[in-house]
Amino acid sequence: MRDERHRCERRKLVVAMQGRELAYVDPEAERGFLYRGYAALVGTRAMGWISRALAWRLDPILMRLSGGRLRFGLLLPTALLETRGARTGALRRNGVIYFHDGDRVVIVASKLGLPQHPAWFHNLRSNPLVRLGGRPFRAEVITNDAERSRLWDLADRVFPPYATYRVRAAAAGRVIPIVCLHPSSH
Numbered sequence: 001m002r003d004e005r006h007r008c009e010r011r012k013l014v015v016a017m018q019g020r021e022l023a024y025v026d027p028e029a030e031r032g033f034l035y036r037g038y039a040a041l042v043g044t045r046a047m048g049w050i051s052r053a054l055a056w057r058l059d060p061i062l063m064r065l066s067g068g069r070l071r072f073g074l075l076l077p078t079a080l081l082e083t084r085g086a087r088t089g090a091l092r093r094n095g096v097i098y099f100h101d102g103d104r105v106v107i108v109a110s111k112l113g114l115p116q117h118p119a120w121f122h123n124l125r126s127n128p129l130v131r132l133g134g135r136p137f138r139a140e141v142i143t144n145d146a147e148r149s150r151l152w153d154l155a156d157r158v159f160p161p162y163a164t165y166r167v168r169a170a171a172a173g174r175v176i177p178i179v180c181l182h183p184s185s186h
Contacts, residue, residue, distance in 0.1 A: 022133035025077040025099040027154035036160070039076065043161025076159065079133035081107065086126035094120045098132065098181075099158045101151065105132060105181040108155050113168025113176070121177055129186045137181035151178050 031039075081096045096107045109121040124130050124139040131137065142148050155162050155178070162176075169176045 022079055022105070022135055023077065025158065027099045027101070027157045031157070039159055039161060042076065043159075043164060080131075081120055082131040083120050083123035084127040084129075086123050089127070092120060092123055094118070096120070096132075097159050099154060101154060101180065103183060105137065106151055106155065107132070107179050107181065108159075108162060109177040109179060110162060110165040110169070113165035113172075113174075115169070115172035115174055117174070117177065121179070124179065129184060130181065132181055136184040136186045138184040138186075140180045140182060142178045142180055148178055151180075 076097055077099060078095050078097055081094050083092045083094075084090070085092055098105050098107050100106070109118050111118040125141065128139040129136065130139050142151060152162070152166075166176055
């Protein structure tokens with residue numbers, strides 16, 4: 001009996017450490033002054049440098065250890081994306097901004113508008129079964145122009161600096177991918 005109770009407690013701990021419930025992010029919701037100001041600050045080149053140098057490396061660790069409660073994104077809707085390495089199959093973790101579109105979750109492979117796609121994007125193209133916030137999903141890269149345009153409108157409401165990132169990426173000859181995550185049972 002004691003062993004069974006012990007196993008049950010361990011299972012609860014593992015579930016708690018996998019992350020909090022993935023909060024629903026409505027892209028149509030009104031964003032407050034503080035949120036908009038923080039998003040504008042995060043979208044600057046200086047904060048981009050800090051993100052690349054510090055946040056992108058520490059965020060996955062912070063989010064995993066705190067169950068998603070602590071993160072550099074602070075006010076932004078971020079969650080821990082877990083992919084498998086395209087070549088190695090090793091588990092990779094990255095913090096990403098997300099929002100919902102019906103029952104799908106949308107993430108944007110912006111990487112600040114830099115010339116190359118983020119590594120997590122290459123990984124999910126090779127291995128589309130991923131986890132976001134501890135929940136399983138199947139990734140689909142959106143290629144339909146009308147659907148991309150509709151999703152960009154929503155994405156810009158959640159994180160306005162995406163518009164600047166698109167201009168930067170286009171200047172470098174890159175089209176920023178939009179990825180929809182469909183709930184899965186893997």
